[in-house]
Amino acid sequence: MASHSQKAPNKLISESSPYLLQHAYNPVNWYPWGEEALQKAQAEDKPIIVSIGYSACHWCHVMERECFENEQIAQIMNQHFVCIKVDREERPDVDAIYMDAVQAMGVHGGWPLNAFLMPDMKPFYGGTYFPPKDWAQILLNIANAYPTHKAELAESAEQFAESIALSEIQKYRLGGKESSFTVEELRTMFGQVATKFDPIKGGTGKAPKFPMPSIYLFLLHYYHITQDAQALAHVKLTLDQMAFGGIYDQIGGGFARYSVDEHWFAPHFEKMLYDNGQLVSLYAEAYNATREILYKEAVYQTIGFVRRELTSPEGGFYSALDADSEGEEGKFYVWTAQDWQQALQEVDLLGIPADVFTQYYHITTQGNWEHGNNILYREATEEAFAQAQGIDSQLFKKANQLLQAHLLSIREERIRPGLDDKILCSWNGLMLKGLVDAYKVFGEPSFLDMALQNANFLKTYMRSGNQLYHSYKNGKTTIAGYLEDYAFVMDAYIALYEATFDEDWLHEAKALAKYVVANFYDEKEKLFFFTDIHAEKLIARKKEIFDNVIPASNSAMAKNLHKLGLLLDIPTYTEIVDSMLAPVKKLILSDPQYMSNWASLAAFRAQSTAEIAIVGPEAEIFRKELEQYYYPNKVVAGTFVESWLPLLENRGVVGGKTTVYVCYNKTCKLPVYSVIDAIHQLADVHA
Structure with missing residues (x-):
């Protein structure tokens, strides 16, 4: 094999994505997604290959070695196709469209994802990993069919394009006007999730097993309301087994992306920022509910891993560590x-x-x-x-x-696994939220220091006005922010306000919310598009509804607006939350495993969210004490002197003492002067 110095690079050489740069010296004439490649396909009337993956993907590396570094296969690709490489982490909008297409073709989705398109970007065939012999045969079949059966391929592509363009609301015939939830409905939802429990090793289903943080957060929130011991027992079983298993790095901390077996033993060794950010939040909250020391250790070690191996000098967090080192999975x-x-x-x-x-x-x-x-x-x-x-x-x-x-x-x-050193706004939001959640529970100053450094990085480098950018690398921001960027960063900023009472973070969240409502909201379907109205026009403008390993950006946005509506007294935001919940309530009730972040919001709405205001010189001490009690369904505002925030306005110190006001639905109980008295008021409401 020739070294890079002996090869001519392709068009990917100018990209910043580590995944694209991995393919910059393939003999395939790769283009990045963009006008140049799309215009070339139309001008030369050639079908397009869109190959999508990410830098830590083991089977993406395998297909590259077997197919894209093969000179004979590359020659077929270059002669008959326009070849485009996409980093799914940079372009989740492109990935979502062609993942939908491949699944519509009856293929189980995954990466690498390989789709064949007409020059107008509409897909007619696709799949995931192909061995070299199969890939070469498919290339030749399509190359031979395209000139003679173009009309049939175009008709097929048109049908797939129409299927992709259907929104989830249309696809699943969703609708309805009811947005409220009852405790009995929560019991029904828990019953649905419980049918999937593995009672021996925890988790849901069999191999492979993915950490699914939003499922276990829902179970914790459900347990807090109902005191259903089965829910807490399953959370503890799952979190124990994950922390004991090979999926958790027993030496250095941090979790791998998933376990290939049902025992959490053998990981697929890549470590992703988005998993670890969410799992820090989950283990911190589970510790708050149970006081299990194992969970505290997992939080501290995982944050130690992120600090050591995924933190940039500016305070941003890198995306991932590869599964492979020296060409061998897990060798490190x-x-x-x-x-x-x-x-x-x-x-x-x-x-x-x-x-x-x-x-x-x-x-x-x-x-x-x-x-x-x-x-x-x-x-x-x-x-x-x-x-x-x-x-x-x-x-x-x-x-x-x-x-x-x-x-x-x-x-x-040892020789380290490859580092994907691009910094993604959305994933940084998840890690920032994890740090803030850990700081709230453990009061560890270094967690807050890391959080503030990251929050200031996002504010300084990944924002222009009220707009966010999706990706940052080598001092440069690229790609307009997606809904997930706004949703996860807003969530973290709201949490950071509640952890510090620094109102700047709440104002940041409010400014982002205002931009999102103006530029992402679909008045017709009452949900948010994944892409900004100003973004590149693709063959479909999608909405993300289903919660997966990462929560859906719509469910995250709904939770943000629920909190901001209370903290800032903005009824419009509460109305938007109502309008978002109504069409998807049917799915939340029938498929809570795939709507688990929505289900947490349903739990918050089944019983009123507590609005807690702390005013006085010991506001910070009271806040820290309050966080030692497990009460997830709350928003907290605080000030040392006075504030114009709606929750704090006209609520002053009584008798020179730090004062706590506990309110529900804009109705407050008598002010109290200790946290324990406030906790008693919270308990009395649901007694």
Whole structure:
């Protein structure tokens, strides 16, 4: 294989996306998505190949090696097609359209995603990963069919385009006027989700298993309202098993994207920022509800991983770490028995026999995974394991910390997985929210420092006026913001206000909300488009409704407007939330597993959201104390002296004491002068 210096680059060489740059020296004449490629296809009357993936995608790398670096296959592609490479993380709008198309063709979606289009961008065929022999045959079949059967292909493409253009409201025949929810309806929704529970290892369904943070947040919110022990038990089972499993990096912290098996044992080793941001939020909230020390450790270690490996000098967070290093999946993270034993000999284990740790992490001589390698996992907390071994738990914990630090230092000497160092606004919003949630629960100053650095980065580098940009790299912002960028950053800013009482963050959130309502809202269907009205016109303008590993931008936006409507007393926002919930209520009730972030909003609406105002010199102390109680369905405003915010206006200090006002539906209880009295008022409402 020729080195890059001996090859001529293709058009991707000028891009900033690490994924596109990975393909810049392929013999395929790749173009980035844009006018040049689309006009070339029309001018030369050639079909288009759109190949979509992302930098941490293992099978994307495999298809590149097998197909796109193959000179003979590249020659067919270059001769008969205009070839476009897309980073799905940069262009989720393009990805969503052609993912819909491939699924409409009866193919189970995934990446790499490969779609064949007419020159007018309408798709007529597609699939995911293709082995080289199959890919070459498909290329030749289409190249031969295009000149002679163009009319039939165009007709097929038109039908797929019409299918793609249907909104979810049309596709699922949604509608309705009822936007309220009852506790009984929440019970029905929980019952639907519970049918998918794995009672042995947690999670929903069988392999592969993805962390689905919004499902477990819904279960926590449902539990808080109903005290249904089954809901909390399943959350704890799932979070325990994930933190024990190979999906969690037992040495360095942080979660991999998913587990290929049903036991959370063997990860697909890429680490994504969006997973880790949300899981920090989830584990922090679960700790607040349960006081399980395992969850605190997961939060601290995961934030440590993000600080160490995904933080840019300016305070932005990078997107992902690859699954592969040295062309081998997971090589950076696994241990042979020989490497393990040598590492154990090099560290002081405080008198605890080395084989105790071999047993704790399930290291075997033959390897517990592929090719004689071991994935570290455990089946108990440090305390429980030490107790079972008859070892002092504090001594074991300290020795384990020394071992982890040593193993981490050894691992740092290995060739690292590829880093996707683009900074995505939406994913940074999720991580920022995670940091703020962790700070609220644990009061750790370094978490707030990281959060403020990131929030100021987003405000400084990824915003122009009230508009956001989606991507940042090498000092340059690119791509107009999508709804997800606004929704997740707004959520984080609202949380940051509630954690600091710095009103600038609330004003930032309000300004973004105003822009979104003006430029994304569809008055007809009462939901938000994924793209700005000023964005590039594609063959369809989509709306995102279903919650997945990342919540749908519409459900996130609805939750934001619910909170802002209360914090800022903007009835219009509350009306928009009503109008958003009404058409999708049918889906929330029937398919809560796929509408789990909506379901959390339903839980907030089934019982009134508490509006808590704290006024006085000890407002910050009161806020910290308040956060030690698990009460998720609330908004909190505070000031040390006075404020013109609606929740704080005309609410002053009584008798020189810091005063707490607990209100529901704009009706307040008597002011109280301690957090515990406020908690009693909150409890009385739902007694």
